[in-house]
Amino acid sequence: MKLSEEQITRYSRHILLKEVGGKGQKKLLEGRVLIIGAGGLGSPIALYLAAAGVGTIGIADADEVDLSNLQRQVIHTTPDVGKAKVLSAKETMLAINPELTVNAYQTWVSAENIAGLIADYDFVIDGTDNFAAKFLINDACVLAGKPYSHGGILQFDGQTMTVKPGESPCYRCIFPEPPPKDVIPTCSRAGVIGVLPGVLGTLQATEAIKYLLGAGDLLTGRLLTYNALRMRFREIPVKKSAKCPICGDHPTITELKDELDAMTVCDLGH
Structure with a gap:
């Protein structure tokens, strides 16, 4: 692949x-990243990956743009209200960058479809706002051996980590199971x-x-x-936890399932 003028x-x-150069930029152009969630986290993720020239970007979300989203979901604008978020984002x-391939998946991510969604991508990013999705993304990526980035936000606090299955701790190593329903307040309440x-x-x-470039130290x-x-x-x-239910010494999670109703919460994982 030769870069055009x-x-x-x-x-x-x-x-x-020097950490990128022409060779690194070609890696980005050949890279494939899936973003799950086209809201608060997904917005800057999508904007910067597009600007960086990541050649194929998938974005999955079933929701439509609401006026209340615009305070933080900067990929959408006022005329986009009522439009599918994935189409607005695309x-x-x-x-920003018309040479990209953007795959828009207007669907809820579930145990039934997530394996197929992540299969063709090099890296997955969790930009969701509910525990059900976060645990499902972790489990799907661990079982498929796909590296991914976790992110969660609430009020003034946020957290993130990167998971490389087989090499680093996963989300369940820290949080083995979701908290009881309604323990964490919703975005609209908090x-x-x-x-x-x-x-x-x-x-x-x-x-x-960084993962696509093979540069620097990942947040593993x-x-x-x-x-x-x-x-x-x-x-x-x-x-890594030896007792982790999916990547520990004796895993009890060997297949994907939707174990929770998708409750809308800005997850901080605790």
């Missing part, structure tokens, strides 16, 4: 970096500062880009937390 100009600031991504998903989402996009074995009010990041070391 237009591509050399578009990605010139990448190409100047239009914006292609407006709120979320609009800029928070921008911070966490760009971190997740960075992890995807480390849970990164962020508090916007105190402007403080904290890195918590995490280890």
